[in-house]
Amino acid sequence: MKIYLNSPHKWLQNFPFKKKKSHKYSRGQLIVVGGEKEMIGATLLSAEAALRTGVGSVKIICNRKTLPIYSLKFPSLLKKEINTFKQFKNFVIKNKNSSFLIGPGAGSNPTTKKKTIFLLKEIENVIIDADALTCFKKDKNLFYKLLDEKKIITPHIKEFTKIFPNLKNIKSNKSKIIEASKIVDCTIVLKGSTSYISKKKKLIINNSSTKELAVIGSGDVLSGIIGSLIGKKKLNNFDASCAGVWIHSEIAKRSGIGLIAEDLIKELKPILKKLYGKFTRKRSGKKS
Secondary structure, eight states: OOEEOGGGGGGGOOOOOOOOOTTTTTEEEEEEOOOOGGHHHHHHHHHHHHHHTTEEEEEEEEEETTTTHHHHHHHTSSEEOOSSSSHHHHHHTTTTTTTEOOOOOOOOHHHHHHHHHHHHHSSSSSSOHHHHHHHTTOHHHHHHHHOOOOOOOOOHHHHHHHOGGGGGGGOOHHHHHHHTTTTSSSEEEEEESSEEEEEEEEEEEEEOOGGGGGGGTTTHHHHHHHHHHHHHBBOHHHHHHHHHHHHHHHHHHOOOOOOOOHHHTTTTTHHHHHHHHHHHHHHOOOOO
């Protein structure tokens, strides 16, 4: 397996910055499967992070109980009220060209599992995080079969152990993700103070982070950033994951001690500006 350190020069050339001719339709759409009423904060963190990073629009799938809350908390988000699985299926089929994120605040339950299975079968670009991972802890082989090269999973170590229980006795996270890459054919983002991004025979190590990311909601922000970067005329799913982890880490370092998830979103703009500076200097041939 080829192993590298995460660095912008590996993905910066193709980073999907907005252009003069860009419009919301050319920037793609991320659809976030909304969480339970008690956990809509996770969904909102992912959605806002995606919008800040540059996706054209974000639409949250909500229900009659959560729609008023989303409308009040974040007016610029698009919302779709869906109350049955049949409605969910019809909506997904009509939006096959969008990228989907499921997991943040979803609840680890049979309904989340059913929705995740359908998305994995019908949609090309899907990010599976949090509860959408752990709902497969007793059906991991089915989960493995549904994953392909266009899918991204973003577990922290506790979630990773639930979906790869046979690897729990391997000591290092680096060795764990190498072995997991032999089992599934997707991009894996194993989150931690050192994060690992793997796909088939490639492994990227991101060790320029901070312990301050060990806080509730930070993973939801990361999944939103990654979700913004995938899709047509954007980064491939592996590079998007590497870019997302790098941006996430840079924001955390800038925020410093006392970081909470909302701080990550506040600091997204200056980090993206810094990244754009690197991009323009690279294109002009100047040293960054």
